[in-house]
Amino acid sequence: MREKNQSFYVRIISKCKEKNSRIYLYTISFLESIIFPLPTDIFLVPFVLAKKKNYWKIALMSTIFSVLGGCLSFFIGLLLWEQVKPFLLEYYPSIEFKLNSFILQFNEYGIALIVIGGFSPFPFKITCVASGIMNLNFTVFIIFSFISRGLRFFLVCYLLYRFEEKANELIPKYIGALSFIFILILSIYFFL
Template sequence: YFISLIESIFFPIPTDVFLFPYILAKKKNYIKIAINITIFSVLGGVIAYFLGYFLWNIISPTLSEYYPGFIFKLNNFTNQYLEVGIILIVIGGFSPFPYKITCLGSGIIGINIFIFIFFSLVSRFLRFFLVSFFLYKYGQKTQIMIGKYINFISFIFVAFFIVYLIYL
């Protein structure tokens, strides 16, 4: 579970690499494993969020001093990010896009921490539960299928989520 925590902060190898053999070895516990990995992943995400938040507050005054117009550009970016922040959290939490970047970015921008945690929990659980369930149900074949179709599956999920938010 520790891997899922540090992967959300800095570890370059996705949790899935360790999840596959773990689920295959303990198939009956796939739901418990998915829940625990989700919790640790989101805890790591919260740490990354606060790292982004606090480090950015230290670094940004220096950047604005050396780069005129930086604050103006940052404010424009922040406004755009806040408009689609939930979508970006879900994309980062579910897709192959590195979740740690989503976490740091959310902290830098200052997305509401409760919104960040809620949508991180939802998207990370969906990702880890689906992978765990398919590994439980279909075994080793799932690893091949996920490797082949993960980008397509992620795209479909994100597209449905965006459509849902638009028509909400």
Template sequence: MKIFSRLYRQVMMWAVHRHAPVYLSMTSFVESIFWPVPVDVMLAPMALAKPERAWRYAAMATVFSVLGAAFGYLLGYALWEPLVEPFINAMGYQDKMQVAQQWFSEWGVWVIFIASFTPIPYKVFTVTAGLLQMAFLPFILISLIGRGLRFFLVAGLMVWGGVRMERKLIQYIDLLGWLCVAAAVVAYLLLRH
């Protein structure tokens, strides 16, 4: 099934849309709070479509992601009981929050760097940092470093790979898409216990 190649063509059309930077900024902000789709899904095609703007896009994604992280922190800090906890319970994320709290107790501030740079759901850790009343300035600085490294790496890979990378990506996009789906299912099955 060629689902992912059709999706890729659609995403590339969105990437050159005149409002794409606004969409990237909004996605970066909400992804740090609750949005399940990673920013990279939008950043990569935008950097590939307009490599001369790749660094600007990476900077926008970083700034708006950290602003969203600050908002997520505020939600965890000030609105846990009336707003966040009922949402966590409704979504069945109690186990994820417990894991996040455990990681905070084991690794402290470094868990923010790990969550901001890797595919681990960053949003869980932004809200948890607020709930646990982590020092705000280190939270912001580490988020800025981790998110910046991640988004500038994505943009850099797209600039460096350019047209060659796009040709290879198009050639294998459906296989890669199904491998990602399989990996997500396996990760879900392993982490739900």
């Protein structure tokens, strides 16, 4: 089983080394800020390990595309929320609770909530849509989105760059356990 996991890991890394493969990562970064359920960080791992010297470019472009997707979510909240709300509630029933919670907390904590929403595991798309619904200043939204997403992605990419050898040793060895933990985290994320 371990050999199969290592083979899978090697195939993923080799795919990430292909010339135009990063467009997939940037597309995920963009979509994650709108609707994609998986965090970009998971996809940063193989790309940074495959192209170690480009870790800062990968972090920068992931940040840019994530913020661009966040801008689209912002405008969905600002201009289309009432039209989109029934569709989202059907496929993502907890979104209304999360949005209302964000809005209540935003009144208390302000801009810090954008930074927390962009840096923490809290879904960035919720932060973006809620910011649009509240008609937050768009320039302020972009600035703090760049700061928070940039900090998050640069931190992940730098740590992978810095500890590449250890990551390449541990990931193939424990990919089964990591997959189980990942599925558990996703389940908690979707059902809470």
